Amino acid sequence: MLKLHEVSGGYGRRTVVDDISIRVDQGETVAILGANTAGKTSLIRAILGLLPRCSGRIEFGCEDISSVPAHRRVDFGIACVPEGRHVFSEMSVMDNLLIGAYHRRKDVTRQDIDDCFRLFPRLAERQAQKAGTLSGGEQQMVAIGRALMARPSMLLLDEPSHGLAPLMVAEVHAAIAEVNRRGISVLLVEQNVSSALKIVSRGYVLESGKVAVSGTTAELASNDDVRRTYLGI
Ligand SMILES: Nc1ncnc2c1ncn2[C@@H]1O[C@H](COP(=O)(O)OP(=O)(O)OP(=O)(O)O)[C@@H](O)[C@H]1O
Ligand SMILES: [Mg+2]
Numbered sequence: 634m635l636k637l638h639e640v641s642g643g644y645g646r647r648t649v650v651d652d653i654s655i656r657v658d659q660g661e662t663v664a665i666l667g668a669n670t671a672g673k674t675s676l677i678r679a680i681l682g683l684l685p686r687c688s689g690r691i692e693f694g695c696e697d698i699s700s701v702p703a704h705r706r707v708d709f710g711i712a713c714v715p716e717g718r719h720v721f722s723e724m725s726v727m728d729n730l731l732i733g734a735y736h737r738r739k740d741v742t743r744q745d746i747d748d749c750f751r752l753f754p755r756l757a758e759r760q761a762q763k764a765g766t767l768s769g770g771e772q773q774m775v776a777i778g779r780a781l782m783a784r785p786s787m788l789l790l791d792e793p794s795h796g797l798a799p800l801m802v803a804e805v806h807a808a809i810a811e812v813n814r815r816g817i818s819v820l821l822v823e824q825n826v827s828s829a830l831k832i833v834s835r836g837y838v839l840e841s842g843k844v845a846v847s848g849t850t851a852e853l854a855s856n857d858d859v860r861r862t863y864l865g866i
């Protein structure tokens with residue numbers, strides 16, 4: 634469904650995404666793991682068409698989207714929950730969700746909102762509350778809900794568990810698993826490796842902009858380097 638073939642790029646002369654080939658098949662949840670500055674966010678930017686310099690081929694479905702401008706890539710069904718969430722703090726939960734459907738230019742059905750509230754019942758309780766007054770975990774739910782309002786076929790999530798308490802990490806990851814069960818393919822960037830491995834089927838570990846290790850969940854969990862570096866065992 635999403636295929637990157639020898640994708641490289643970066644900022645100015647600096648290369649931070651270095652010859653990366655990865656794929657996410659229809660219906661899969663795949664992890665991008667790696668330490669700070671490994672290039673995870675830059676890889677997401679490359680997929681979205683937002684990395685200032687980028688070469689290689691990016692395919693989505695049967696289309697080569699490498700030269701499709703960023704604002705048109707959402708039309709292909711790619712949505713992103715960015716690093717740091719970026720909810721509109723002065724706006725209500727409901728208005729934040731409605732903004733996610735804005736580019737569709739079709740009427741938002743009650744169904745979209747209901748689906749979102751079924752996924753995150755506490756957003757239903759807080760729909761009139763200003764998003765900026767929610768807890769970090771609840772803001773993450775708004776960010777995910779907002780991305781889903783675009784009715785994507787693939788969701789990219791950049792460190793959705795960052796800064797959250799363990800219980801909230803579990804709740805957010807359970808919601809991501811449910812999103813996947815609803816038929817949406819997921820690419821999940823995570824530093825919380827042990828928790829991420831519970832909900833993905835495969836993963837890639839990035840180091841200095843390159844894929845250092847890749848494999849199924851079981852292969853990653855039994856890889857000595859992954860265990861030492863990311864799982865502390
Ligand atoms: N706008 C930018 N201009 C120049 N260099 C950048 C820019 N954004 C990121 N970088 C550099 O690119 C490298 C990779 O950064 P990136 O944000 O992709 O890493 P990351 O794996 O997402 O890290 P983190 O886990 O901290 O989010 C870093 O060395 C960073 O300093
Ligand atoms: Mg990042």
